Amino acid sequence: MLNTIIFTPFIAAIVIAIFAHQKNGIARIASLSICTLTFFFILGIAFSLSDIISTVTVSRPWIQSLGITYQLALDGFSLVMILVSTFIAMMSVLVAWQSIHRWDIFGPLLLMTLSGLLGVFLARDMILFYVFWEVMLIPLYFMLTQWGSQQSHHAATRFLLYTITASLFMLIGIICLYIQVGRDTGVYSFAFTHLLAAPLSDNSLWIFLALFIGFAVKVPLFPLHLWAPDTYKEAHPAVTILLSGAMANAGVYGILRICTFVSPLSLTTLSNTIMGLAATGAIYTGLIAYQQNNLRSVAAYSSISHMNLAIMAIFAMQLQAINGSMLQLVAHALSITGIFAIIAMLAARGFDGELDEMGGLFKPMPKLGAMLLFFFIASAGLPGLGNFASEILILVGSYQTSPLWAAFAAISIVIGIAYFLRCYERAMLGPIITSSIEPDNKTHTHLSDLHWREMTLLSLLVIAILWLGISPDTFLQPLHNAVTHIIEYNVNALRGH
Amino acid sequence: MNSLIWLIPGAPLIGAGFIILFGSLISAQICARMAALMVLISATLVLSLWVELLGQANTTVPNAILYHQALFSWMSIGDWKVDLSLTVDKISLIMMTVASSVGFLIHLFSINFMKDEQGERRYFFYLNLFIFGMLSFVMAHDLILLYLGWEVMGLCSYALVAFYYQKSHYAYCGRKAFVVTRIGDTALAIAIMVIFANFHSIELPQIATLIDAQQINPISLTLIGGLLIIAAIAKSAQFPLHVWLPDAMTGPSTVSALIHAATMVTAGVYLLIRFHPLFDQLPDLQLIIAFIGCLTAFFAASAALSQNDLKKILAYSTISQIGYMFAAVGVGAYGFALFHLIVHACFKALLFMSSGVIIKAYNEEHDIRKMGGLGQKMPFLRYIYLIGSLTLAALPFVTASYYSKDPIIAATYTQDFGFYLTALALLGALMTGLYSMRMYLMIFSGTPRSEIHPYAMSIGMKLPLTILAFLSITIGFIQTPWSWGPELLIPWLASDLGLPHLPHGAIDVTINLLGIAASLIGIGLACYLTPKELKHQQGLGNVAFLNQAWYIDALSMKWIVTPYYYLCSLCRVFIEKVVFFHVIESSITGMLITGHRSLSRSQAGLITRYLYFICFGAIGLLAYILMTIYPIHA
Structure with a gap:
């Protein structure tokens, strides 16, 4: 079953690439239907697994001489993550629907990324995890370079360099971990159950740091975020959705799934530093977002700001905080997808996000304006919507560990609303900028309000955000075991120390 | 009855949801009527709670929860259990009554007032959502629902203040309102964090019990109290976070009525009253609240003296009147704070809604120096407005404000530094009489100074005004200072809020007389000064220091907003661009390139x-x- 989940998109990608060559329409529909199919398949699993504790696993030997196995498993945390990832991929296809003209290439690349992502969330062997990690990244690089603004090559190169360096750190971390655990126990194996069963005896801080940096670049944690703002801005919004909505989640997932088990002692030692770094990052990027003159940059920096909160919560190593961190992945993915989806819709109407060229757009496009306000205030953490549920957990939980940093991070509540409203005001309110009304040659029809496909897309996101905000328990229930496991493991390890 | 509690905040929410989902299918007028109907349902339910309650004899149990309805379990993680539920006790019942009844009257008035405005559906959507926010705020059993209502009001205030969004300045004012009040929201969020860390519960009754048990360390309590005060002064527009309110006048006048009377700015007062067990234990914080309150009452009244924009006068008068409520909270006279809140809601809603009509009659002219002579053209409005202005001025014995405000002034004397507090409050009262009558006289008496377009008010607009005018006079008599008069409110609230300390004997009489004198002198001065000002084109309206409200807004721009902007620039330009990109990243790439060169040179x-x-x-x-x-x- 897990193989089906991972390889349906993978095989579909190959099939589309081969058989739908030059057939844009077919490739597009095929991509969407594969994503939708996978989504409903996972949804079906979510509903049928009444007892989440019973995990579904696949385990086969792979390269036995090195102790590498082909292991997949599904638990509540993975389930939520693959569900969100597939949903985001589906949204990404819909966002890209009309602006991409080479679906026979774009579709397979997107499906390949999705397949890698699903693999990352399901893999239970370090090497397998790493393989899927790279499978998910490489198609993204091509999507970045092929579909984006003129400057996207530069951004893509920076993205690639950061990513490869981070992967290198991760690989070194994995190998050192493998050797260290092998020395400790006498058994050499890459399986999670083996590597992450007990805290390391030696060299733990360095291995922890190597792995942590590998993941933190993806999130991206301040100050490793330098690749993100430009990449998010220059990429096609559909790709940015994948990057910020799904890829960043993989980074946090890695920290939660792997780093927290490697060395509880290092985690505690670094706790204050990283919490401070993440809280500073959340504020710092919020301040920068206030001065951006491009809607895309505002969204990019806000995304970084929110993901930093998720990292802060992990290092609080506290029940509510970890729950909040996992929930933040879902909430952030949904709201940032909404914002970038609207950016794509504005792009289809001839606005590339420059705030100076917009203004007063609420008047011709009230639905779009209302939707943008919704996603902005959802991102800014208005109660009743998704992000609030996660952020209040993060803040309340982190406060128990570090009152200083939690209170400091709470300032992002006011900073968030400041940059979002400034951006909204410049884009949507005020008098209509004449240049936006009279484009060079086209008629006024480009300022039409949302049509049904866009409306459906955004409504799905709105429903998801409302659902998450009103009933976060539906998402928190499946996460329960994973969180308890992390907390108990860390508490016991420290007690034993 | 108990099973229908959810419908009290629920009905406006349903209305809002309906408008946003199906509003485009039906005519805007039907949306408007339905919105009003939804609030009417809430108001009727609240009134029926009163009826049921007054039928019961047993209402003296301390902190009795009169009604309670569990909604659903929102989250449950360890000891962080959030089971959303609604609670009605005496304090919240009073607030619910004000919010739903005055809210309904404003809706009723709006149906005609906002007719054929662009964005009518949007207006009624946010109006309904606003009432939902306030009702869920006051009925919240736990801090999460309370925070929800609190924030929803912030959002609605933004959307409504920026209702005429096509003017850049209006959009800016809306943003200012949201951002400044969000400073308070942040404080409230941190307060929730501290409360949970110390109490391991976020349910309000349990917090109150734990505070009474006195097992929490006083430093945490002081921290919580301080954060709550910041939250309250931001939401209730108290000094120095009042700067958003005078600018929040850019929305329709009915919105101002809603923000000032039924919802929003009274939320801060309610928050402090809700946490009164905490402040009872922290006399230092109480003194701070009292001082903020009296200072604001004085400051805002002085600023109102020199305003020429009709709505700005009313805005500063709200800040000033809320200041009196804060002063009452600060001296432990919680009952009187609530009493003044009720009275203020009545006359302020009245004044704002009438001012909307006045401004329309003068063709969107806001400057009262250019008005005048409206009394002959619109006699009904004149008498209504006179009642409102006199109640604002607290005309002794007749108006309700006298019965609610003067005991507060007297009570301030019992606090430490009581003399100064009372002096500030009395001076504020004097100026209140002056500015409110200056406003009235400039608009209604004399000859028209610009063209008047008489505005025919429909019965749907006159009715709410009449009801509010009636209440502005009569509601005072439920709580009179005399032993032979009715005393209904404060003793009834005593089981929850305790009895306020009032000075006795000669001091009481003196302060009372001074209060009467202040009001009368203020009114008298207005009758003397206003004609002079009009005649010489020179007077109170020209005092720049007061007109600019002590330059607080300009100072905050200079010392807070501009530095914030510089801080953002520092991050964006210096740290991000220079340090991270040019120094760190470039040096790393530089090192790599050097290494690569030396390697390739070896080949x-x-x-x-x-x-x-x-x-x-x-x-x-x-x-x-x-x-x-x-x-x-x-």
Whole structure:
């Protein structure tokens, strides 16, 4: 079953690439239907697994001489993550629907990324995890370079360099971990159950740091975020959705799934530093977002700001905080997808996000304006919507560990609303900028309000955000075991120390 | 009855939801009527709670929860259990009554007032959502629902203040309102964090019980109290976070009525009253609240003296009147704070809604110096407005404000530094009389100074005004200071809020007389000064220091907003661009490039050098292999 989940998109990608060559329409529909199919398949699993504790696993030997196995498993945390990832991929296809003209290439690349992502969330062997990690990244690089603004090559190169360096750190971390655990126990194996069963005896801080940096670049944690703002801005919004909505989640997932088990002692030692770094990052990027003159940059920096909160919560190593961190992945993915989806819709109407060229757009496009306000205030953490549920957990939980940093991070509540409203005001309110009304040659029809496909897309996101905000328990229930496991493991390890 | 509690905040929410989902299918007027109907349902339910309650004799149990309805479990993680539920006790019942009844009257008035405005559906959507926010705020059983209502009001205030969004300045004012009040929201969020860390509960009754048990360390309590005060002053527009309110006048006048009377700005007062067990234990914080309150009452009244924009006068008057409520909270006279809140809601809603009509009659003119002579053209409005202005001025014995405000002034004397507090409050009262009558006289008396377009008010607009005018006079008599008069409110609230300390004997009489004098002198001064000002074109309206409200707004721009902007620039330009990109990233790439160059230089095509490399490499490798096979044992 897990193989089906991972390889349906993978095989579909190959099939589309081969058989739908030059057939844009077919490739597009095929991509969407594969994503939708996978989504409903996972949804079906979510509903049928009444007892989440019973995990579904696949385990086969792979390269036995090195102790590498082909292991997949599904638990509540993975389930939520693959569900969100597939949903985001589906949204990404819909966002890209009309602006991409080479679906026979774009579709397979997107499906390949999705397949890698699903693999990352399901893999239970370090090497397998790493393989899927790279499978998910490489198609993204091509999507970045092929579909984006003129400057996207530069951004893509920076993205690639950061990513490869981070992967290198991760690989070194994995190998050192493998050797260290092998020395400790006498058994050499890459399986999670083996590597992450007990805290390391030696060299733990360095291995922890190597792995942590590998993941933190993806999130991206301040100050490793330098690749993100430009990449998010220059990429096609559909790709940015994948990057910020799904890829960043993989980074946090890695920290939660792997780093927290490697060395509880290092985690505690670094706790204050990283919490401070993440809280500073959340504020710092919020301040920068206030001065951006491009809607895309505002969204990019806000995304970084929110993901930093998720990292802060992990290092609080506290029940509510970890729950909040996992929930933040879902909430952030949904709201940032909404914002970038609207950016794509504005792009289809001839606005590339420059705030100076917009203004007063609420008047011709009230639905779009209302939707943008919704996603902005959802991102800014208005109660009743998704992000609030996660952020209040993060803040309340982190406060128990570090009152200083939690209170400091709470300032992002006011900073968030400041940059979002400034951006909204410049884009949507005020008098209509004449240049936006009279484009060079086209008629006024480009300022039409949302049509049904866009409306459906955004409504799905709105429903998801409302659902998450009103009933976060539906998402928190499946996460329960994973969180308890992390907390108990860390508490016991420290007690034993 | 108990099972229908959810419908009280629920009905406006349903209305809002309906408008946003199906509003485009039906006419805007039907949306408007339905919105009003939804609030009417809430108001009727609240009134029926009163009826049911007054039928019961047993209402003296301390902190009795009169009604309670569980909604659903929102979250449950460890000891963080959030089971959303609604609670009605005496304090919240009063607030619910004000919010729903006055809210309904404003809706009713709006149906005609906002007719054919662009964005009518949007207006009623936010109006309904606003009432939902306030009702869920006051009925919240736990801090999460309370925070929800609190924030929803912030959002609605933004959307409604920026209702005419096509003017850049209006959009800016809306943003200012949201951002400044969000400073308070942040404080409230941090307060929730501290409360949970200390109490392990976020349910309000349990927090109150734990505070009474006095087991929490006083530093945490002080921290919580301080954060709550910041939250309250931001939401209730108290000094120095009042700057958003005078600018929040850009929405329709009915919105101002809603923000000032039924919802929003009274939320801060309610928050402090809700946490009164906490403040009862922290006399220092109480003194701070009292001082903020009296100072604001004085400051805002002085600023109102010199305003020429009709709505700005009313805005500063709200700040000033809320200041009196804060003063009451600060001296432990919680009952009187609530009493004044009720009275203020009545006359302020009245004044704002009428001012909307006045401004329409003068063709969107806001400057009262250009008005005048409206009394002959619109006599009904004149009498209504006179009642409102006199109640604002607290005309002794007749108006309700006298019965609610003067005891507060008297009560301030019992606090430490009571003399100064009372002096500030009395001076504020004097100026209140002056500015409110100056406003009235400038609009209604004399000859028209600009063209009047008489505005025909429908019965749907006159009715709410009449009801509010009636209440502005009569509601005071439920709580009179005399032993022979009715005393209904404060003793009824005593089981929850305790009895306020009032001075006795000669001091009481003196302050009371001074209060009467202040009001009368203020009114008298207005009758004397206003004609002079009009005649000489020079007077109160020209005092720049007061007109600019002590330059607080300009100072905050200079010392807070501009530095914030510089801080953002510092991050964006210096740290991000220079330090991170140019110094750190470039130096790393520089190092890599240097390394790469020196490596490639070694590939110079010199066979001899390659041979050396091969030889050394082979020897090294050989040595390594030998050493692993025959390890050296030292």
